[in-house]
Amino acid sequence: MPQIVDKATIIQALADTSPEALLACMERSFTSYSSGEATVPPVGTLTFEQPPGDVHIKYGYLSGSPYYVIKIASGFYDNPLLGLPGSNGLNLVFLQKTGELACILLDEGYLTDLRTALAGAVVAKHFGPEKVDRIGIVGTGLQARLQLEQLASVTKCREVIVWGRSAEKMEAYRVDMEIKGFKVSTTAKATDLTATCNLIVTTTPSKTPLLPVTGLLPGTLITAMGADTIGKQELDPAILERADLIALDSRSQCIHHGEIHKAWADGLLQESQLAEVGDLISSGRTRARPEDIIVADLTGIATQDMLISELVLDSLK
Amino acid sequence: MPQIVDKATIIQALADTSPEALLACMERSFTSYSSGEATVPPVGTLTFEQPPGDVHIKYGYLSGSPYYVIKIASGFYDNPLLGLPGSNGLNLVFLQKTGELACILLDEGYLTDLRTALAGAVVAKHFGPEKVDRIGIVGTGLQARLQLEQLASVTKCREVIVWGRSAEKMEAYRVDMEIKGFKVSTTAKATDLTATCNLIVTTTPSKTPLLPVTGLLPGTLITAMGADTIGKQELDPAILERADLIALDSRSQCIHHGEIHKAWADGLLQESQLAEVGDLISSGRTRARPEDIIVADLTGIATQDMLISELVLDSLK
Numbered sequence: 001m002p003q004i005v006d007k008a009t010i011i012q013a014l015a016d017t018s019p020e021a022l023l024a025c026m027e028r029s030f031t032s033y034s035s036g037e038a039t040v041p042p043v044g045t046l047t048f049e050q051p052p053g054d055v056h057i058k059y060g061y062l063s064g065s066p067y068y069v070i071k072i073a074s075g076f077y078d079n080p081l082l083g084l085p086g087s088n089g090l091n092l093v094f095l096q097k098t099g100e101l102a103c104i105l106l107d108e109g110y111l112t113d114l115r116t117a118l119a120g121a122v123v124a125k126h127f128g129p130e131k132v133d134r135i136g137i138v139g140t141g142l143q144a145r146l147q148l149e150q151l152a153s154v155t156k157c158r159e160v161i162v163w164g165r166s167a168e169k170m171e172a173y174r175v176d177m178e179i180k181g182f183k184v185s186t187t188a189k190a191t192d193l194t195a196t197c198n199l200i201v202t203t204t205p206s207k208t209p210l211l212p213v214t215g216l217l218p219g220t221l222i223t224a225m226g227a228d229t230i231g232k233q234e235l236d237p238a239i240l241e242r243a244d245l246i247a248l249d250s251r252s253q254c255i256h257h258g259e260i261h262k263a264w265a266d267g268l269l270q271e272s273q274l275a276e277v278g279d280l281i282s283s284g285r286t287r288a289r290p291e292d293i294i295v296a297d298l299t300g301i302a303t304q305d306m307l308i309s310e311l312v313l314d315s316l317k
Numbered sequence: 318m319p320q321i322v323d324k325a326t327i328i329q330a331l332a333d334t335s336p337e338a339l340l341a342c343m344e345r346s347f348t349s350y351s352s353g354e355a356t357v358p359p360v361g362t363l364t365f366e367q368p369p370g371d372v373h374i375k376y377g378y379l380s381g382s383p384y385y386v387i388k389i390a391s392g393f394y395d396n397p398l399l400g401l402p403g404s405n406g407l408n409l410v411f412l413q414k415t416g417e418l419a420c421i422l423l424d425e426g427y428l429t430d431l432r433t434a435l436a437g438a439v440v441a442k443h444f445g446p447e448k449v450d451r452i453g454i455v456g457t458g459l460q461a462r463l464q465l466e467q468l469a470s471v472t473k474c475r476e477v478i479v480w481g482r483s484a485e486k487m488e489a490y491r492v493d494m495e496i497k498g499f500k501v502s503t504t505a506k507a508t509d510l511t512a513t514c515n516l517i518v519t520t521t522p523s524k525t526p527l528l529p530v531t532g533l534l535p536g537t538l539i540t541a542m543g544a545d546t547i548g549k550q551e552l553d554p555a556i557l558e559r560a561d562l563i564a565l566d567s568r569s570q571c572i573h574h575g576e577i578h579k580a581w582a583d584g585l586l587q588e589s590q591l592a593e594v595g596d597l598i599s600s601g602r603t604r605a606r607p608e609d610i611i612v613a614d615l616t617g618i619a620t621q622d623m624l625i626s627e628l629v630l631d632s633l634k
Binding site for chain 2: 006
């Protein structure tokens with residue numbers, strides 16, 4: 001029988017891991033992905049129309065690791081109406097030498113949510129403005145919370161403005177995040193984010209652009225982590241056109257189903273704008289000029305799932 | 318927590334299922350696949366060089382089912398040297414409406430092995446000669462055993478000849494299968510199969526053709542179920558050229574990584590030779606003439622995994 005680990009045990013196992021170790025784990029997920037050290041086949045996807053949901057299967061292995069990992073994560077967007085969490089999933093850890101199932105991490109999507117938020121923090125650390133004046137958050141769901149929490153370990157800024165469609169959800173977000181030590185304003189106008197924030201994180205499964213180019217400040221980093229399936233899009237394409245650098249977690253994934261997917265297909269982007277996060281971190285070519293506008297397009301990569309799973313296994317030992 | 322079911326419980330749950338019900342389940346796997354009732358994305362694959370192994374992720378859902386299923390199966394060919402089974406895996410059953418993980422079937426590859434053998438029996442039932450004179454088996458491993466066992470429910474023939482590379486393994490096969498009621502000869506010459514059998518099943522992960530066209534009898538059905546990954550090939554391409562009908566479990570899979578993959582790429586096959594098993598069964602166009610030589614190319618389809626998983630869940634209730 002494989003080791004079967006439930007969510008509470010996973011959370012407990014990671015509780016003693018330092019923010020630095022978590023960030024280092026995610027940095028390695030970017031660099032190992034881009035260096036070719038990792039074998040990562042195309043993402044498997046299942047899409048459901050009614051109720052709306054999507055399932056991602058991300059998998060692969062690092063040469064030198066004893067494991068290969070298959071991660072399944074789902075988002076079913078009507079679940080909260082039923083009192084259920086929207087995201088779900090599990091991580092399966094197998095032995096590379098025999099194919100034996102070593103461990104089932106029944107994280108219910110927790111590890112995917114965590115590594116996604118950590119990836120946002122890594123990107124902010126390497127590509128963000130030197131001094132963050134205000135953090136703009138698009139969306140009020142779980143990832144809008146986790147991204148902000150993880151940003152606390154890479155910036156001293158605690159000034160936040162959140163945009164959402166529901167006044168009620170924005171207020172809940174404000175209350176929850178003020179308990180965590182942030183000072184949060186709410187707005188129904190997305191231009192309030194572009195005009196006052198130099199670090200913006202978009203976290204929704206929107207299929208139409210939410211964040212306009214209007215008022216966008218020089219030096220801003222926009223981390224777009226919502227779009228991870230064909231059809232999802234959070235940014236006005238003019239933002240992508242204007243960006244000095246578009247940092248992609250995975251070139252192949254982003255071009256096929258990330259934030260840049262449509263703009264790339266429409267021929268709006270220049271090849272010279274694009275590079276992979278892992279390559280940029282490895283070579284130290286992250287932010288060239290203070291005034292550069294940078295977009296990070298994060299679709300989520302299997303190396304994140306592999307390395308966070310290994311971290312849990314190590315912590316459990 | 319999802320329901321977690323171990324291999325012994327799965328075997329127990331299926332023990333009372335009739336051969337007819339098992340065959341019907343697999344017939345439906347073919348017809349639902351070809352009718353479009355099933356959503357089946359491309360198979361996910363991981364390949365390891367040393368030790369040699371491959372992992373398949375097959376997944377999807379049937380419209381009308383409460384479930385979607387993700388099946389992971391591996392073959393690590395040096396495992397027997399370590400005293401471990403070569404095949405391994407598990408089936409994950411999720412709810413279509415919420416993405417919740419309903420059940421983990423820790424079948425260790427048993428369900429994949431079983432449904433693969435059942436698929437062979439279904440094909441023999443529908444495409445085999447009216448009277449099987451002798452069954453030829455290429456290979457001496459687990460699937461060589463299971464295929465023969467399952468054939469017992471669709472033919473009265475118990476005369477068998479087996480070809481393998483190892484005299485020792487052939488002898489073990491002979492002993493094991495005679496206990497199951499078959500009369501088994503062994504041979505080191507594959508032409509002994511083509512010259513005396515009108516039902517031949519090839520079950521190896523060979524990368525070079527093992528079964529020659531020499532002596533092939535009119536009316537023969539050859540079920541090629543070993544090739545399921547690019548590079549695997551068991552039949553002399555001349556057999557495929559000569560075949561009156563090549564029945565494919567999945568056209569897209571067979572063309573990409575089945576037995577016909579290379580012959581198709583080399584332009585040796587006619588479009589008119591090819592059809593999907595499910596379409597042929599549904600329309601009753603299985604064996605046109607007694608003398609037809611038919612090849613069934615089975616790569617294994619996700620609907621088999623979905624339906625056998627549902628059968629286990631129903632049996633457990």
